[in-house]
Amino acid sequence: MREESVRQVDDLFYHSYFLPFENGQELHLQRIYCRTDGPVAFMVHGSVGNGRIFYSLNGKGLAPFLARQGYDTFIVDLRGRGRGNPPVDRHARYGQTEAICEDLPTCLRFIESLRENAPWHWVAHSWGGILLMSMLARFPHWRPRIQAGVFFGSKRTIRLDSWKKRFALGFAWGVYGRLLVRWHGYVHGKHLGFGDDAETAKFFRQTGAWLGGSDWIDSDDRFDYGSAVRAMEPLPVLHFTGFDDRVLAEAGDVRRFIQECGGEGSELRILGKTTGARNNYGHNDILTHPDAVEDHFPDVLTWFREHDTRPTARSSRVEETAEATVDGARQSLPHGSDH
Numbered sequence: 001m002r003e004e005s006v007r008q009v010d011d012l013f014y015h016s017y018f019l020p021f022e023n024g025q026e027l028h029l030q031r032i033y034c035r036t037d038g039p040v041a042f043m044v045h046g047s048v049g050n051g052r053i054f055y056s057l058n059g060k061g062l063a064p065f066l067a068r069q070g071y072d073t074f075i076v077d078l079r080g081r082g083r084g085n086p087p088v089d090r091h092a093r094y095g096q097t098e099a100i101c102e103d104l105p106t107c108l109r110f111i112e113s114l115r116e117n118a119p120w121h122w123v124a125h126s127w128g129g130i131l132l133m134s135m136l137a138r139f140p141h142w143r144p145r146i147q148a149g150v151f152f153g154s155k156r157t158i159r160l161d162s163w164k165k166r167f168a169l170g171f172a173w174g175v176y177g178r179l180l181v182r183w184h185g186y187v188h189g190k191h192l193g194f195g196d197d198a199e200t201a202k203f204f205r206q207t208g209a210w211l212g213g214s215d216w217i218d219s220d221d222r223f224d225y226g227s228a229v230r231a232m233e234p235l236p237v238l239h240f241t242g243f244d245d246r247v248l249a250e251a252g253d254v255r256r257f258i259q260e261c262g263g264e265g266s267e268l269r270i271l272g273k274t275t276g277a278r279n280n281y282g283h284n285d286i287l288t289h290p291d292a293v294e295d296h297f298p299d300v301l302t303w304f305r306e307h308d309t310r311p312t313a314r315s316s317r318v319e320e321t322a323e324a325t326v327d328g329a330r331q332s333l334p335h336g337s338d339h
Helices: 062-068 096-115 127-138 140-145 163-184 201-211 225-231 251-260 297-306 316-332
Strands: 007-009 012-020 026-033 040-044 072-077 120-125 146-152 186-188 198-200 237-242 267-271
Touching (some): 012 062, 026 062, 040 062, 040 096, 062 072, 062 297, 072 096, 096 127, 120 127, 127 146, 127 225, 146 297, 163 201, 225 251, 237 251, 237 297, 251 267
Parallel strands (some): 120 146, 146 237
Antiparallel strands (some): 012 026, 026 072
16 A cells, blocks of 8 residues: 655645555545544545545545544545546456445455544445445445445436436447447546546446346346345435436436435435525536535535444544644645645
């Protein structure tokens, strides 16, 4: 594992870790905090995306918001995305199964080594919610550690009940996406017209099958995620979707995902002017719009606090490490710098 020096931006500290895999691959785990003894918030991005949906380098976004409220936030760039190395290309063979079985458990084990018994919360954007719940179904021993989740625009299937959905899933993600895989060996969001990052051919194929309505079963080993999720204690998840998110996370599709996960203790809120929000939010600006800080980010905080059932545990090892690295950061970085 390699890491970069702590970087200070106003009252926040940014610390990057690079967790290794075989063949020189690594994922990037961005830690953002003001203090290191608060509850953990682990954040997972969606398909054709990366962790920057949750933060900017100048202190904006949901992760900095939670960090300023005392949370120790960890934001993953899955293998090959964001600052993960090397970037996705035609030679990459890992897919959704590897993200569920390798990438996410590796992150959790690393966070556990730093924070020991701290309460944990999960945050996801879009497909990140499906990855997290699938990982929990595979490895239910993590369930007692997780207090609650907040998912933004997460759905497992898209019902083709509008022409916009039929175009997005049938043509853009379907026909055109398969052509892109044939031409390039992978898919990038800029080619599809949505998304900021790339997916491997395998990830694209596996994601498309589930979006199209196939059972919640792994294509590699036939593991039945749906049955496993329903057999475990339900995780209370607050789901948000935007009023204008009519394709990638339409409310009906989100509700079906909630029911697949058991539904008990979870809630869906639609963010639009008719429901009291300042804006009719879409799929991405639900996290990036400046008004989100006052519109619904406080609801995330409230949900987490309502589900903090265990006292926060302080990790002495990370406290000692943080004190040393923060002192170095204060000496070497200008206050409020942005790179």
